[in-house]
Amino acid sequence: MIGPQELAFLGQGLMWTLALTAIGFTGGILFGFLVALARVSPIRWISALAAGWIALFQGTPLLMQLFVVYFGLPLLGLAPPAWGAVAVALTAHASAFLGEIWRGAIQAVPKGQSEAAHALGLDYRARMRDVILPQAMRLSLPATIGFLVQLLKGTSLAAIVGFIELTRAGQIVSNQTFRPLLVFGIVGLVYFALCWPLSLWGRRIESRLAAATAR
Amino acid sequence: MVQLDFGVVLERWPELAWGTLGTIWLALAGMTLALVIGIAGVAVLRGKSRIGHAIVRTFVEVIRNTPFLVQIFFIFFALPLAGIRLNPTATAILALGLNGGAYAVEIIRGGVDAIPQGQTEAGLALGLRPSEVFRFIIIKPALRSIYPSLVSQFIMLTLTTSIATSISAYELTSVAQRIDGDTFRTFEVYFTITVIYLGISWLMMLMFAAIARRAFAYPTR
Amino acid sequence: MAGTDDILIRMEQVEKYYGEFHALRNVNLHVRRGEKIVLCGPSGSGKSTLIRCINHLEPIRSGRIVVDGTELTDNPQAIDTIRREVGMVFQQFNLFPHMTVLENCMLAPMRVRKVSRADAEATARKFLDRVRIGNQAEKYPAQLSGGQQQRVAIARALCMEPIAMLFDEPTSALDPEMVKEVLDTMIGLANDGMTMICVTHEMGFARQVADRVIFMADGQIVEENEPEAFFRNPRHERTRAFLGEILAHH
Numbered sequence: 001m002i003g004p005q006e007l008a009f010l011g012q013g014l015m016w017t018l019a020l021t022a023i024g025f026t027g028g029i030l031f032g033f034l035v036a037l038a039r040v041s042p043i044r045w046i047s048a049l050a051a052g053w054i055a056l057f058q059g060t061p062l063l064m065q066l067f068v069v070y071f072g073l074p075l076l077g078l079a080p081p082a083w084g085a086v087a088v089a090l091t092a093h094a095s096a097f098l099g100e101i102w103r104g105a106i107q108a109v110p111k112g113q114s115e116a117a118h119a120l121g122l123d124y125r126a127r128m129r130d131v132i133l134p135q136a137m138r139l140s141l142p143a144t145i146g147f148l149v150q151l152l153k154g155t156s157l158a159a160i161v162g163f164i165e166l167t168r169a170g171q172i173v174s175n176q177t178f179r180p181l182l183v184f185g186i187v188g189l190v191y192f193a194l195c196w197p198l199s200l201w202g203r204r205i206e207s208r209l210a211a212a213t214a215r
Numbered sequence: 216m217v218q219l220d221f222g223v224v225l226e227r228w229p230e231l232a233w234g235t236l237g238t239i240w241l242a243l244a245g246m247t248l249a250l251v252i253g254i255a256g257v258a259v260l261r262g263k264s265r266i267g268h269a270i271v272r273t274f275v276e277v278i279r280n281t282p283f284l285v286q287i288f289f290i291f292f293a294l295p296l297a298g299i300r301l302n303p304t305a306t307a308i309l310a311l312g313l314n315g316g317a318y319a320v321e322i323i324r325g326g327v328d329a330i331p332q333g334q335t336e337a338g339l340a341l342g343l344r345p346s347e348v349f350r351f352i353i354i355k356p357a358l359r360s361i362y363p364s365l366v367s368q369f370i371m372l373t374l375t376t377s378i379a380t381s382i383s384a385y386e387l388t389s390v391a392q393r394i395d396g397d398t399f400r401t402f403e404v405y406f407t408i409t410v411i412y413l414g415i416s417w418l419m420m421l422m423f424a425a426i427a428r429r430a431f432a433y434p435t436r
Numbered sequence: 437m438a439g440t441d442d443i444l445i446r447m448e449q450v451e452k453y454y455g456e457f458h459a460l461r462n463v464n465l466h467v468r469r470g471e472k473i474v475l476c477g478p479s480g481s482g483k484s485t486l487i488r489c490i491n492h493l494e495p496i497r498s499g500r501i502v503v504d505g506t507e508l509t510d511n512p513q514a515i516d517t518i519r520r521e522v523g524m525v526f527q528q529f530n531l532f533p534h535m536t537v538l539e540n541c542m543l544a545p546m547r548v549r550k551v552s553r554a555d556a557e558a559t560a561r562k563f564l565d566r567v568r569i570g571n572q573a574e575k576y577p578a579q580l581s582g583g584q585q586q587r588v589a590i591a592r593a594l595c596m597e598p599i600a601m602l603f604d605e606p607t608s609a610l611d612p613e614m615v616k617e618v619l620d621t622m623i624g625l626a627n628d629g630m631t632m633i634c635v636t637h638e639m640g641f642a643r644q645v646a647d648r649v650i651f652m653a654d655g656q657i658v659e660e661n662e663p664e665a666f667f668r669n670p671r672h673e674r675t676r677a678f679l680g681e682i683l684a685h686h
Contacts, residue, residue: 059370060412064388068409072402149280154282167285191280192281195280337526337530337589340491340493342520431534433578
């Protein structure tokens with residue numbers, strides 16, 4: 001049966017799922033911001049480099065990204081703890097996806113805004129910081145929240161490299177109790193309880209944005 | 216610094232080739248199922264059945280808000296209890312189709328909603344039934360309008376096939392795990408197949424572009 | 437089920453609402469076989485709604501609609517029968533963009549009337565020739581001008597060999613230089629004896645082909661008369677105001 005001990009174990013896994021999501025998302029925001037800026041940079045090679053980074057992460061499975069980082073870091077002489085390696089992989093993954101989302105948002109800001117800022121004599125930094133980015137942030141919020149949901153679900157893949165987060169904890173409990181449907185049902189429900197409100201929130205912001213632009 | 220040795224990995228190329236084909240097969244079969252589920256789901260959402268609506272909406276929300284890995288485990292263990300015996304590869308295709316189908320419902324619905332009401336009215340005025348209007352008039356222009364989103368979703372599905380290794384379906388990642396077990400060249404193995412996945416994604420892009428050229432060749436303003 | 441009645445379309449005490457909005461008020465209209473009727477009136481007067489009720493694109497609240505002996509109810513079979521027999525042409529043409537002109541014309545005969553492909557194609561080519569667009573049969577709608585598209589839409593409706601045709605502002609979305617080609621096609625159709633109800637502001641067309649002109653306002657039929665009398669001495673103040681408005685613009 002599923003007793004308090006098993007539930008506590010699943011709870012511990014959940015903590016790691018939340019921690020990995022938080023680290024990956026925070027790291028992804030920081031580096032994704034750089035990726036987005038690089039992607040819209042007027043300097044050709046910088047923007048090409050960012051495009052390559054994005055294509056690399058969008059064209060390969062997240063599972064492979066985890067494997068390559070997880071087993072690649074030690075080859076570089078680095079020996080991070082397992083959670084560290086997973087966090088690095090998730091951060092890199094998130095930086096590419098968030099970078100692409102924000103690139104789209106920056107380019108979705110009407111051209112007239114940038115031209116008006118030019119006309120006012122603002123330099124590149126000021127144009128970006130004071131005019132373009134605040135509007136782009138607003139536009140990109142639904143997609144950013146959507147990606148947060150993706151990332152939260154994506155942390156489950158750490159289970160395949162053996163890291164004990166929620167899904168791996170579920171696997172272990174399932175093997176011990178021989179109640180796979182019950183266990184994965186509970187695990188699924190927990191993910192759902194975390195993701196669904198985020199999804200609803202994202203959708204609400206999206207329809208509010210749509211209503212605002214329709215006006 | 217450790218010496219890298221890709222030789223022992225690359226000499227297993229026949230297995231890698233078969234694994235690649237396995238991945239492509241999972242992806243193509245999964246996409247086909249996803250497309251069918253997506254279109255059927257949208258057809259139900261256009262219908263009048265309250266229960267039908269509730270089922271499709273619940274299906275979409277549950278799938279989109281839980282990880283694929285949990286879904287595939289659940290299906291893997293649930294099927295035998297329901298008396299259904301499928302091999303791991305068929306199970307993986309089912310899981311990929313259900314997962315992709317939930318996203319496809321949302322995407323295709325957006326396309327269908329964007330088709331002007333006049334198209335439906337013209338079909339009805341000619342005497343076509345609502346189901347025929349959907350099938351002959353609405354669906355193709357709708358698919359065309361959301362084709363880019365559908366393609367990115369299907370590329371995502373292609374990459375998701377790697378998770379099927381968790382139930383030992385036959386595809387590239389499970390082949391890689393076997394080679395890793397024999398050679399202990401873990402990094403080299405996964406690096407190699409990451410490059411192969413990149414190639415598969417690229418191939419899929421080409422395929423979808425070719426399909427678009429054939430299926431959506433009609434001009435629009 | 438063909439009626440022997442001389443009256444082809446019969447609307448009696450028809451009431452129609454959009455939510456709270458009373459769109460049609462006690463509409464009574466009898467259309468004889470071969471009769472041509474022009475419906476006019478300010479926007480929002482219910483003229484489009486009226487013809488859209490005849491083929492059940494809009495359901496009515498109460499009253500009766502009988503087309504060629506078939507009473508229009510919520511029964512799908514009655515709706516199918518009437519839609520098969522009554523053709524409609526829309527303001528926005530509504531051609532299917534993913535089908536060629538020929539395919540647009542063949543779809544309904546094949547799917548609804550179960551005509552063979554060869555017969556459907558022969559019929560389609562006949563009517564495309566008749567609207568003088570036979571040489572464009574292999575093109576897609578987006579490759580045609582607005583006037584050409586509307587003529588294809590007329591041919592598409594004719595391919596079902598309808599007993600009556602409904603026109604919902606067929607020239608309103610056209611550039612001025614294309615209005616005439618569509619009106620000429622409609623005049624040809626009228627001369628062939630087709631029963632027609634046209635919602636239009638083309639008063640020249642009304643004068644030339646209409647047996648009766650009907651003026652609507654606020655969901656009601658305000659006035660109807662044969663064209664000469666209708667234009668020469670309109671009886672109602674609203675009709676006079678409307679005609680003054682419309683003739684001033686043309």
